[in-house]
Amino acid sequence: MKLGVSTYSYWHFKPERVPIEHVIEEAARLELDGVEILHQQMASEANPYLQKLKRLAFVHGLDLYALSIHQGFVSPDEATRQKNINHTIHCIRLAHELGIPSIRLNSGRWGTVPSFDELMKTEGQEPALPGHTENEAFEWVIAAIENCLPDAEKYGVVLGLENHWGLTCTPEGVNRIVSAIDSDWLKVTMDCGNFLSNPYQKLEQIADEAVLVHAKTYYGGGEWYTLDLDYAKIGNILKDTGFQGYVSIEFEGKADAHIGVPQSVVMLRSAL
Numbered sequence: 001m002k003l004g005v006s007t008y009s010y011w012h013f014k015p016e017r018v019p020i021e022h023v024i025e026e027a028a029r030l031e032l033d034g035v036e037i038l039h040q041q042m043a044s045e046a047n048p049y050l051q052k053l054k055r056l057a058f059v060h061g062l063d064l065y066a067l068s069i070h071q072g073f074v075s076p077d078e079a080t081r082q083k084n085i086n087h088t089i090h091c092i093r094l095a096h097e098l099g100i101p102s103i104r105l106n107s108g109r110w111g112t113v114p115s116f117d118e119l120m121k122t123e124g125q126e127p128a129l130p131g132h133t134e135n136e137a138f139e140w141v142i143a144a145i146e147n148c149l150p151d152a153e154k155y156g157v158v159l160g161l162e163n164h165w166g167l168t169c170t171p172e173g174v175n176r177i178v179s180a181i182d183s184d185w186l187k188v189t190m191d192c193g194n195f196l197s198n199p200y201q202k203l204e205q206i207a208d209e210a211v212l213v214h215a216k217t218y219y220g221g222g223e224w225y226t227l228d229l230d231y232a233k234i235g236n237i238l239k240d241t242g243f244q245g246y247v248s249i250e251f252e253g254k255a256d257a258h259i260g261v262p263q264s265v266v267m268l269r270s271a272l
């Protein structure tokens with residue numbers, strides 16, 4: 001297994017963005033193996049900027065191994081779903097330009113629980129929109145991802161469906177989508193901090209398909225919630241499946257990232 005860090009660890013959607021260049025330099029200083037880029041954190045999509053990031057990572061001896069994007073396919077409106085398909089395909093091509101072999105993918109959610117705090121009380125689950133069913137939503141997501149797969153294969157970018165909120169807040173939801181599509185280009189981004197109860201039992205159910213692991217840490221207390229995760233136990237789950245990919249730190253604590261990320265590195269190196 002390799003250890004990297006997401007640029008998200010240094011920027012939790014505050015008004016002033018932390019430059020990705022700074023995160024690359026910090027990752028090199030911490031002697032990590034690579035960096036995951038949060039798409040919303042990028043300063044530009046212009047080619048000179050993309051090649052600058054690629055070059056900076058290379059000269060620091062780092063991989064750019066994942067692009068974490070935001071999209072969702074849970075909508076009864078076909079035009080909205082198509083807009084998100086187009087965005088996903090655009091990001092696949094963006095990842096290719098950056099030399100990145102994977103993107104983090106979401107299923108999306110209904111949006112019927114607008115408050116994030118309330119959503120956390122239901123562990124990410126929410127009721128369907130009136131007049132629609134969860135089965136419909138799974139059909140929309142599966143069809144949308146299938147529309148993205150030709151570009152994923154063409155550009156060599158694996159889609160890693162994350163256990164996130166909405167349809168994929170349970171292992172059964174994740175596996176329903178991945179098994180229905182059954183493609184080498186759709187796998188799982190296993191987020192260790194997104195199952196709020198019985199995490200180890202649930203992580204075991206999706207670990208076989210994982211190509212990327214998000215290791216959430218919460219030094220200083222979590223920005224939104226805090227979990228006490230046993231990464232030695234998670235490491236054993238990954239070893240049992242033969243996982244050899246990237247464990248990507250997503251520091252989500254209130255402590256300064258320049259303190260919390262190094263602490264996360266020490267802890268994960270010891271645990272894994």
